[in-house]
Amino acid sequence: MAVIRKKSERRIQIEKHATKLFELRGFAATSMRDLATEMQIEAASLYSHIHSKEEILNSICFKIADKFFNALESTLTSDRSATEKLETAIIAHVKVITDEPSEAAVFFSEWRHLTEPALSDFLKMRNTYERSFLQLIDEGIAKREFDILDGRFTVRMLLSSINWIHAWYKPNGGMTSEEIGKKIADMFINGIKMKEYDVQVS
Amino acid sequence: MAVIRKKSERRIQIEKHATKLFELRGFAATSMRDLATEMQIEAASLYSHIHSKEEILNSICFKIADKFFNALESTLTSDRSATEKLETAIIAHVKVITDEPSEAAVFFSEWRHLTEPALSDFLKMRNTYERSFLQLIDEGIAKREFDILDGRFTVRMLLSSINWIHAWYKPNGGMTSEEIGKKIADMFINGIKMKEYDVQVS
């Protein structure tokens, strides 16, 4: 699915500037001339490094999708409790967003401008990813760590609250990525965990 | 701020179709010809009823902003506990979204295509609205109903998780608006409320 291809330095710069513009104005409202101006070259010159405007969006979206998968993978295989695994997964997910908030903004808001077959690939990946979180939560329900009935609903709430971080997160804003992840995980897990468990522990 | 002007039947239809297209493709990627085709008239004919493409976006965004304010207003003035007020406010907020998920989608995703002075007005309103929620949460902290330190962080998590409902909510999907609102409020308030309080009640 992911084509391995060495990216030139210039290509990386194009994606970096495009990420900022797509975040600011959106993919459709950003023209190749806007991007070229930002890079201080002519619009036609961009096409020495890329094939189309959409190819840039493609690269950005799948690059960050890979990051999410890599972040999640290491947390799923451990043999700790569902509560601990979920906490680790949340922290890892948050870190991907706070490390690159602009990329994350494009990923979450502009993916719908992908065209086939990239669009279907993207949706398939997103689905797989969300299902991993769902399995983590269902595991917690089965082990009686979490006191909830509807795992699907819960995972939607969780991911929604996390995935909007890019909109307000400011690096050097007083909270580290780790702190934000810990805080979200605490609040969220507190909201779903068994009360008897709660009382036993405290 | 809100100009009162009686809208013609045709104007209302234009906004309805525009809402659907803006939700589906985004404001920038929707052309007036797309909209005209959808309405089975010529693009030029639209301009008998509207002045510009952006005016449509304006109407949609401020119409739903009014709905949010009206929904919140009635809950703030009561003399119940902060917990109860917050629950009522969450349910009312969710209802605005589930009543018109397409409008909500445009409101949350396309507002950035507003231009001045509408953009500043919009951001001011959104800020005021979020501050009302913050005050509700701060009140709960002051009354020792909620066990959290950072109200600003908490309100962001709350609104993020709610405001993405439009992306997955299906009318006739098994859950009523009231049930969704109750569920979110439960999970969320459970996650922030005082533990001693929790134990006392149960």
Next chain:
DNA sequence: CCTACCGATCGGTAGG
């Protein structure tokens, strides 16, 4: 990486 340029499409207007 540039100059020069393409056909298509954009939001919008004139005039009926």
Next chain:
DNA sequence: CCTACCGATCGGTAGG
């Protein structure tokens, strides 16, 4: 509400 049309801008190509 339509026909006819505007200048501007779009993504992208040819050729160097």
